[in-house]
Amino acid sequence: MKSVKTLLAVAVGIGAAHAAFAANLPGPLVTPQWLKAHMNEVQVVTIGDGVAKMFSAQPQMKGSTVVKVGGHVPGSLMVDFGDIRQARVENGVKLKALLPTAEFFTAAMDKAGLDSGKPIVIVPEGEGLAPMDMGTRLYFQLRYFGEPASQVALLNGGTAAWLHAGYQVDTGAAPGAAGSWKAGKEDGAILATLAEVQHAVHDGSRQFIDARPTPQYLGIVRKPIDKSAGHLPGAKSFPTDSIVSTKDGVTEFMSAPDYKAIFKAYGISHSMPTTTYCNTGHLASGAWFVVHEILGNRDSKLYANSMNEWTNLGNPTVGLPG
Numbered sequence: 395m396k397s398v399k400t401l402l403a404v405a406v407g408i409g410a411a412h413a414a415f416a417a418n419l420p421g422p423l424v425t426p427q428w429l430k431a432h433m434n435e436v437q438v439v440t441i442g443d444g445v446a447k448m449f450s451a452q453p454q455m456k457g458s459t460v461v462k463v464g465g466h467v468p469g470s471l472m473v474d475f476g477d478i479r480q481a482r483v484e485n486g487v488k489l490k491a492l493l494p495t496a497e498f499f500t501a502a503m504d505k506a507g508l509d510s511g512k513p514i515v516i517v518p519e520g521e522g523l524a525p526m527d528m529g530t531r532l533y534f535q536l537r538y539f540g541e542p543a544s545q546v547a548l549l550n551g552g553t554a555a556w557l558h559a560g561y562q563v564d565t566g567a568a569p570g571a572a573g574s575w576k577a578g579k580e581d582g583a584i585l586a587t588l589a590e591v592q593h594a595v596h597d598g599s600r601q602f603i604d605a606r607p608t609p610q611y612l613g614i615v616r617k618p619i620d621k622s623a624g625h626l627p628g629a630k631s632f633p634t635d636s637i638v639s640t641k642d643g644v645t646e647f648m649s650a651p652d653y654k655a656i657f658k659a660y661g662i663s664h665s666m667p668t669t670t671y672c673n674t675g676h677l678a679s680g681a682w683f684v685v686h687e688i689l690g691n692r693d694s695k696l697y698a699n700s701m702n703e704w705t706n707l708g709n710p711t712v713g714l715p716g
Contacts, residue, residue: 624712
């Protein structure tokens with residue numbers, strides 16, 4: 395029979411392991427240097443569009459500039475962006491790319507191999523806004539489905555920043571074991587529902603930020619997924635070319651003072667109750683990340699189903715005459 399001292403030592407060891415897994419991340423954004431130093435304490439999750447193809451090729455560098463991202467941070471779990479949103483029928487209309495149910499999202503995370511109880515660092519490709527916003531959309535959904543802020547972060551600049559820092563990538567297959575992650579209590583404080591958006595548009599109680607390219611905001615261009623062009627009545631434009639900064643092939647989110655200056659230029663408040671939107675909640679998740687996580691505005695929400703739901707269910711838009 396094991397001694398009490400031995401059992402106590404085992405218990406202390408297990409407790410220490412759990413404590414390490416529960417360690418808080420330094421903030422919503424981490425650097426490649428931080429991630430490199432804490433690889434054993436976190437789950438690294440690479441996200442992209444068609445992960446199997448996009449993250450198997452060798453990267454290409456030209457001096458200190460990332461020309462093309464390839465591979466993934468060693469040990470990464472892999473999530474395909476197409477797996478984290480869901481097609482459903484809403485009010486009799488079939489809609490694509492909606493916020494998934496808890497069951498759907500849990501299945502996607504378990505398929506990728508994610509476990510509960512260990513901090514998560516999300517790694518997008520890091521070349522351009524759209525890949526970075528794949529990371530923020532996954533970040534938002536993990537937060538919405540119960541992960542605390544202290545347990546989820548984004549690698550600023552993604553795989554491109556990792557390469558630019560001089561670290562090696564892996565081009566092998568992702569781990570194949572299923573995970574044990576489970577969705578928790580949904581956080582309605584960060585999600586805007588259709589009814590909430592309708593109410594706020596009517597009474598002007600919230601600021602709306604449109605995170606799409608300017609031609610879509612103006613109604614010059616309409617995405618096929620939307621039934622009508624233009625923007626929500628009263629919405630302010632925070633266009634795609636102002637949300638991130640790219641240097642040496644690495645796309646990164648900027649600092650809070652930078653965004654305050656940008657918002658001032660666009661006539662956007664950084665502190666009033668705010669809802670961000672785009673076509674399907676992809677680009678708007680990046681705008682929400684800026685407002686909620688970088689600027690610290692806790693009364694900010696993502697309208698995850700965005701213009702896709704809004705226009706296809708017959709709600710009004712404002713834009714240039716067709």
